[in-house]
Amino acid sequence: MWSFIHKLGSPKWFYRISAKLQPWFWVAAAGLIVVGTVWGLLFAPADYQQGNSFRIIYVHVPAAFLAQSIFVSMAVAGLVFMVWKIKVADMAAAVMAPLGAAMTFVSLFSGAVWGVPTWGTWWMWDARLTSMLILLFLYLGVIALRGAFTSRDSASRAASVLAMVGVINIPIIKYSVDWWYTLHQPATFTITSRPAMPMDMWLPLLIMVLGFYSFFIALTLMRTRNEILRRESNKRWVRELVEGAK
Amino acid sequence: MLQPETAKLAPGLKPHLKEPSENLLLALKATLKRDLVLMLRRRGEVLNPLVFFALVITLFPIGISPDPELLAIIAPGLLWVAALLAALLSLDSLFRSDYDDGSLEQLLLAPQPLSALALAKVAVHWLLTGLPLALMAPILGIMLALPGGSYVVLAVSLALGSAILSLIGAIGAALTVGLARGGVLLSLLVLPLYIPVLIFGAGAVQAAIAGDPVTAHLAILGALLAVALMLAPWAIAASLRISING
Amino acid sequence: MAFDSFAEFIAMGGHGPYVWSSWAITLLLILVLVWHARVERRQLVEGLKRRARREQARQQQGDSQATLYPVDQGGSS
Numbered sequence: 001m002w003s004f005i006h007k008l009g010s011p012k013w014f015y016r017i018s019a020k021l022q023p024w025f026w027v028a029a030a031g032l033i034v035v036g037t038v039w040g041l042l043f044a045p046a047d048y049q050q051g052n053s054f055r056i057i058y059v060h061v062p063a064a065f066l067a068q069s070i071f072v073s074m075a076v077a078g079l080v081f082m083v084w085k086i087k088v089a090d091m092a093a094a095v096m097a098p099l100g101a102a103m104t105f106v107s108l109f110s111g112a113v114w115g116v117p118t119w120g121t122w123w124m125w126d127a128r129l130t131s132m133l134i135l136l137f138l139y140l141g142v143i144a145l146r147g148a149f150t151s152r153d154s155a156s157r158a159a160s161v162l163a164m165v166g167v168i169n170i171p172i173i174k175y176s177v178d179w180w181y182t183l184h185q186p187a188t189f190t191i192t193s194r195p196a197m198p199m200d201m202w203l204p205l206l207i208m209v210l211g212f213y214s215f216f217i218a219l220t221l222m223r224t225r226n227e228i229l230r231r232e233s234n235k236r237w238v239r240e241l242v243e244g245a246k
Numbered sequence: 247m248l249q250p251e252t253a254k255l256a257p258g259l260k261p262h263l264k265e266p267s268e269n270l271l272l273a274l275k276a277t278l279k280r281d282l283v284l285m286l287r288r289r290g291e292v293l294n295p296l297v298f299f300a301l302v303i304t305l306f307p308i309g310i311s312p313d314p315e316l317l318a319i320i321a322p323g324l325l326w327v328a329a330l331l332a333a334l335l336s337l338d339s340l341f342r343s344d345y346d347d348g349s350l351e352q353l354l355l356a357p358q359p360l361s362a363l364a365l366a367k368v369a370v371h372w373l374l375t376g377l378p379l380a381l382m383a384p385i386l387g388i389m390l391a392l393p394g395g396s397y398v399v400l401a402v403s404l405a406l407g408s409a410i411l412s413l414i415g416a417i418g419a420a421l422t423v424g425l426a427r428g429g430v431l432l433s434l435l436v437l438p439l440y441i442p443v444l445i446f447g448a449g450a451v452q453a454a455i456a457g458d459p460v461t462a463h464l465a466i467l468g469a470l471l472a473v474a475l476m477l478a479p480w481a482i483a484a485s486l487r488i489s490i491n492g
Numbered sequence: 493m494a495f496d497s498f499a500e501f502i503a504m505g506g507h508g509p510y511v512w513s514s515w516a517i518t519l520l521l522i523l524v525l526v527w528h529a530r531v532e533r534r535q536l537v538e539g540l541k542r543r544a545r546r547e548q549a550r551q552q553q554g555d556s557q558a559t560l561y562p563v564d565q566g567g568s569s
Contacts, residue, residue: 033522037515037519041501041511041515042493042494042495042501043493043494044494045494046494046505051504051505051506051507052494052504052505052506052507052511053504053505053507053510053511055504055511055515056510056511056514056515059514059515059518059519060514063518082484099525102521102525105521106517106518106521109514109517110514110517110518113510113513113514114510114514116510117507117510134438134441137434137437137438138438140434141431141434141435141438144431144434144435145421145422145431145435148422148425148427148428148431149424149425154424154488154489154491157484157488158421158485158488158489161417161421161481161484161485161488162421162435164481165414165417165439165481166438166439168477169438169439169442172442172470173438173439173441173442175442176441176442176445176446177441177445179445180445180449183449215522219525219526219529222529222533223529223532225533226529226532226533226536229533229536229537229540230536233539233540233543238540239540239544242537242540242541242544243544
């Protein structure tokens with residue numbers, strides 16, 4: 001176990017193993033997202049209440065899931081970096097932040113667009129949308145903090161601390177916003193929580209969620225590899241790799 | 247090695263030294279005293295947030311409407327938001343002058359745990375910012391036609407809440423103290439984390455106006471304070487180390 | 493199939509603009525992220541190769557070989 005962690009911590013080893021893993025995740029991501037898209041847009045039945053506008057769920061929910069999971073992954077990577085000084089963990093955390101912010105934006109955008117046919121307005125201070133907006137600010141804070149330091153090591157450690165502080169706060173923020181919302185807007189129709197979705201609505205959603213997660217893993221592997229090339233450009237193995245690829 | 251530093255930390259105390267563990271109380275007292283004296287000598291810095299608070303509260307009736315009925319509805323939120331921004335304004339100077347004159351490094355070198363000493367600094371910050379804001383809020387509440395029966399709750403919720411704000415804010419201040427333009431970044435890092443405190447603080451005042459029991463709100467604020475007291479000192483200490491050594 | 497005709501599929505029962513704009517933005521952003529990662533990788537590898545060539549050329553400076561890499565002499569990293 002320990003030797004595995006330390007092996008994983010070596011950029012050279014990670015670069016090699018990720019090259020083998022990466023294609024599988026890309027294939028899974030592309031396949032699942034294509035199947036989910038066709039199924040969700042063409043074959044899933046229309047919702048009895050919202051009609052066809054409910055098809056936004058197939059991008060809104062996976063993006064929202066990913067937005068939250070990426071923040072947690074980023075904090076875990078930060079913890080691993082702070083405790084074991086594993087550089088690859090920090091590289092992964094660094095490339096996860098923009099992806100997470102992008103996914104948060106997607107879920108906010110699709111939620112706002114969904115609001116027009118459902119609520120008749122572009123923006124409603126709905127509990128989920130509000131927590132998502134706060135999550136976007138948390139992502140922007142982490143990205144901005146990492147960019148503000150000139151020394152890479154300080155930037156990495158500061159971003160790790162902030163991600164960990166953020167991840168402790170996310171459940172508190174989420175519960176307090178939920179509580180605030182129920183206090184001010186009792187019994188309003190929330191767009192995504194519904195009782196017992198039928199199977200042929202629910203399955204494409206599961207496929208899309210899995211596809212989005214595969215995409216997240218594939219893109220993180222790819223960009224972590226880029227980050228390794230950038231930060232380890234002076235190492236001998238990177239040079240040999242480049243000369244070999246010539 | 248110990249002697250001159252402790253002497254510098256505590257100008258009023260004779261440098262007769264015991265074991266470091268026994269010195270923790272001494273060091274805490276010295277840090278408290280030093281910060282209090284320093285802050286009281288720079289009265290402008292203590293007064294600035296209070297003046298800011300009063301000014302922002304003055305802007306709202308001018309910007310919205312002088313109608314007391316309308317003001318009474320929005321007063322709890324206004325007072326809380328304005329106090330929160332005033333507390334935020336004062337954060338940047340929390341570690342700034344100590345960082346500039348090098349005494350922060352002495353704090354890091356001290357044999358006593360940095361988290362405890364940082365907590366003492368935060369306590370002074372709350373004593374000279376959060377507490378005065380809480381005591382001043384009822385007066386501004388009168389000007390905003392805040393309904394009777396909520397004044398005590400306003401002061402108590404602000405006193406409790408601003409302690410949490412100081413603790414969370416100190417993490418942000420410690421992360422950005424080494425950066426040239428840390429002030430703007432600080433608000434981006436800290437404001438999203440302030441949202442639960444705002445929700446329960448303003449909620450307590452609104453509950454008091456509505457005649458509902460407020461103990462639940464205050465208890466949640468107290469619980470948040472307990473969590474912040476447990477976790478924030480470590481995060482502040484880690485952040486200070488990053489800012490100084492990085 | 494939930495739709496009888498292609499026109500109905502595009503219209504989405506009157507909700508077309510909302511459904512299609514959400515999907516377009518999402519899929520576009522995914523494609524942009526992939527494209528960005530690929531461009532980033534290509535640039536990094538090219539930068540590393542350029543640097544390797546330049547260092548090789550520097551080692552062989554004075555040799556007749558050096559003239560083989562005239563472009564890289566003044567190139568920036």
